[in-house]
Amino acid sequence: MSTQNKISRITTRVLLEMKQRGTKIAMLTAYDYSLAKIVDQAGIDIILVGDSAATVMAGYETTLPINLNEMIYHASSVVRAVKRSLVVVDLPFGSYQGNSKEALASAVRIMKETGAHAIKMEGGKEISESISRILTAGIPVMGHLGLTPQSIFKFGTYVVRAREKEEADKLIEDAKILQDLGCFAIVVEKIPSTLGRQVSGELKIPVIGIGAGDGVDGQVLVTHDMMGITQDFSPRFLRRYLHLSEEMDHAVKAYIADVKSGDFPNAKEQY
Ligand code: KIV
Numbered sequence: 001m002s003t004q005n006k007i008s009r010i011t012t013r014v015l016l017e018m019k020q021r022g023t024k025i026a027m028l029t030a031y032d033y034s035l036a037k038i039v040d041q042a043g044i045d046i047i048l049v050g051d052s053a054a055t056v057m058a059g060y061e062t063t064l065p066i067n068l069n070e071m072i073y074h075a076s077s078v079v080r081a082v083k084r085s086l087v088v089v090d091l092p093f094g095s096y097q098g099n100s101k102e103a104l105a106s107a108v109r110i111m112k113e114t115g116a117h118a119i120k121m122e123g124g125k126e127i128s129e130s131i132s133r134i135l136t137a138g139i140p141v142m143g144h145l146g147l148t149p150q151s152i153f154k155f156g157t158y159v160v161r162a163r164e165k166e167e168a169d170k171l172i173e174d175a176k177i178l179q180d181l182g183c184f185a186i187v188v189e190k191i192p193s194t195l196g197r198q199v200s201g202e203l204k205i206p207v208i209g210i211g212a213g214d215g216v217d218g219q220v221l222v223t224h225d226m227m228g229i230t231q232d233f234s235p236r237f238l239r240r241y242l243h244l245s246e247e248m249d250h251a252v253k254a255y256i257a258d259v260k261s262g263d264f265p266n267a268k269e270q271y
Pocket of ligand 1: 029048049050051052053090187189210220221222
């Protein structure tokens with residue numbers, strides 16, 4: 001049995017030890033009980049209840065519309081399924097940018113009403129007061145730098161971030177600020193792999209990448225993307241492990257045909 005399988009519960013301390021040992025961290029999203037159960041039982045280290053639920057579950061174009069009550073609904077469904085993984089929940093857009101008091105109130109609601117283990121927030125220095133206040137309340141915080149989808153209308157595009165030196169320097173400075181504040185890990189999204197490697201090398205806390213190359217301490221993907229449930233999103237960094245939308249399409253068509261022909265239910269499938 002590997003050391004990984006012997007761990008009964010992933011904590012922020014376990015993640016730090018994984019970085020120190022050079023053991024890569026695997027993180028996936030989940031927004032509901034059934035999927036979270038599969039992902040947790042398979043041995044994932046971190047489950048992110050991402051605000052990507054806005055696009056994946058609700059069909060919005062961006063992550064901005066999802067609200068705190070909806071995140072709490074998704075997160076509490078996930079927590080009920082999870083026995084081993086660390087569950088991290090995104091603070092949604094508009095629930096923490098106003099001021100640090102509002103940010104703390106949002107984080108407290110997530111922790112109290114869902115039973116999750118940590119929250120994630122997008123941004124660096126500009127949200128440091130809020131992060132600090134949340135950490136002071138004993139709530140673990142994961143940072144998120146690089147492409148931060150809640151600011152998509154400021155960027156105006158989903159292209160790779162921090163290619164230029166000025167933005168790369170700012171990202172490294174922000175990453176260090178987040179570490180110094182006490183964040184237990186940072187997600188870096190869609191940045192050059194050289195920068196991902198540099199951030200990971202300069203920080204003691206785990207740096208988890210999505211489109212940030214192979215030099216970081218772990219990887220995160222949206223489960224619906226890697227399973228091939230979503231179809232119209234194919235960035236270069238995405239590896240599809242299944243093509244579930246095709247299999248599901250076949251299954252639905254077979255069911256329709258069986259119902260229409262009277263083949264379903266058969267004699268054994270009724271009382
Ligand atoms: O909301 C989300 O799924 C995320 C990941 C892409 C990191 O923030």
